[in-house]
Amino acid sequence: MKAMTINGHGGVENFAMALVPIPQIKDDEVLVRTKAISINPADTIVRSNKEVSWVFGSDQPLIPGWDISGEVVGVGARVTDFKMGDQVFGALRHPYIGRTYAEYVAAPASELAHKPADIGHQQAAASTLAALTALQPIQKIGIQAGDRVLVTAAGGGVGHFAVQFAKYFGAHVIALASKSKKDFVTSLGADEFVDYQQGRFEHRIADVDLVVEAVKQDGHIHRTMQVVKPGGSLISLWSHVSKEEKAEADRLNVKAFYNMVLSNGQDMKLIAKLLSEAKLVPHVAATYPLEAMADAHREIEKGHTQGKIVVSFE
Template identity: 60%
Template sequence: MKAMILSAQGGIENFSLADIPVPSLKHDEVLIKTKAISINPADTIVRSNNNVSWVFGNDNPLVLGWDISGEIVDIGSSVQNFKVGDEVFGLLNHPYIGRTYAEFVAASAEHLALKPKKISHETAAVSTLAALTALQPLNKVGIKPGDRVLVTAAGGGVGHFAVQFAKQAGAYVIALASASKKDLLLQLGADEFIDYKKEKFEEIIHDIDIVIDGVRDDQHLLRSLNIIRPGGTLISLWTNVTEALSEEFQLKGINIFYNMVLPNGVDMQYVADLLDNDLLKPHISKIFPFEEIPNAHIEIEKGHTTGKLAVSF
């Protein structure tokens, strides 16, 4: 089968197309013929950063990717909830590698849900890692109707899902992003919009119950210190918060929460139900062909992607 392999961690020049064996199945896995995948900022970090080489385990060759949508072509002996011919999507094996940059992928059946028939494989593929990264911490901190929620980096992949999940929960949502993303975020349900290039959010909002921070910077996290009410929560999507930073928030009675997203078929089914009922609207800014995965990495590393990028097979 064709796969986009990585000769070594580093730049995109280490990518190449290659023929590698179709993966064999464990008893609890299914074999998926890939129709679409998605590229995340985390993909580019794992590609380029030797400090996270542990995610590959003993893999050889190195094949990146976590997000997938496709068709089941074979099933393991103990799989009962799916059959050959089912179209499925999911987040695979995170934080270890899911090896989705390939024509065929072995996936744990527990990580998958049926793809709604009404949506494309590209739409399904982008509604996996980014969607669960937004959904899981909101569920864990107990978001409730009437909560005032600030979403930073709201126009990105995780952020635009966080806006929608918070609205589904009945929250009042304030979206922080650049002006070019204002119309999209208001269409997705944001109640207020703040242009971070023109205004300092900490000077104009207060009494926030939950901040969902998608900016990879401790100083940015600190800017939320004086806007969250006592008993409120800061969710950091990127930074595994240092003890010193955590203490600053705790002194003000603010909970601080870092979430490692995990594959979960039940969560994927929730996402599938929202998609099937037009209650979740993923935004895809560009679709790349499989051979152009390196170009998709370049696009992600520019840091200004609106919504998500998809790759079509």
């Protein structure tokens, strides 16, 4: 099978197309013929940063990727939820690597869900790791109807899902993004829009119950913390809360924490349900073939993607 590998950690010049054996599945796995995958900012980190090479384990060659949508073409002996021909999607093995930049993938059955029939593979692949990244901490904190929720980077891959999940759980959503994304985030259900480029947003937002912090920028957590009311919460999706930030959170009586997303088939089933009910709508900003993986990574590294970038195998 064809797979996009990396010869070492660094720039996109380290990508190399390779012919590798189709993986053998374990009893609790299914073999998926890949139809589409999606690319996350985290993909670019594991490609470029040798310090996170542990995510690959000892497997060779190095095949990146977590997100997948495709067709089951092999079923392990202990798998009961899926059969040959099923259309499935999920984010695999996170925080370890899922090896999805390939035509066939060995996938833990417990991390997949059935793809809704009326959702295409590209949309399904887009609704995996980024959607889980938004959903899991929101479920952990809980949202009460009418809670004021601020979503930063609201037009991005994770942010545009966070807006929709917060609305689904009954929140009043404040979206922080650039002016160019205003129409997009309001179409997702945001009740208020704040342009971060027009002055200090923390002077224009107050009394927030929950911040979903999707911005990776030094000092940003400190700024968003200022808008949370006492007793409220801040979820950092990108980085651990530092000692200094934790001390500031304690002073403000704010619960601030980092949440690492984990592959989870039960959560994927909820995502599938919301997709089928059109209560969750992924936005695919651009689609590339596998051979153009370097271009897909270059695009996402610009940091301004609206929604998700997808790689199609069809």
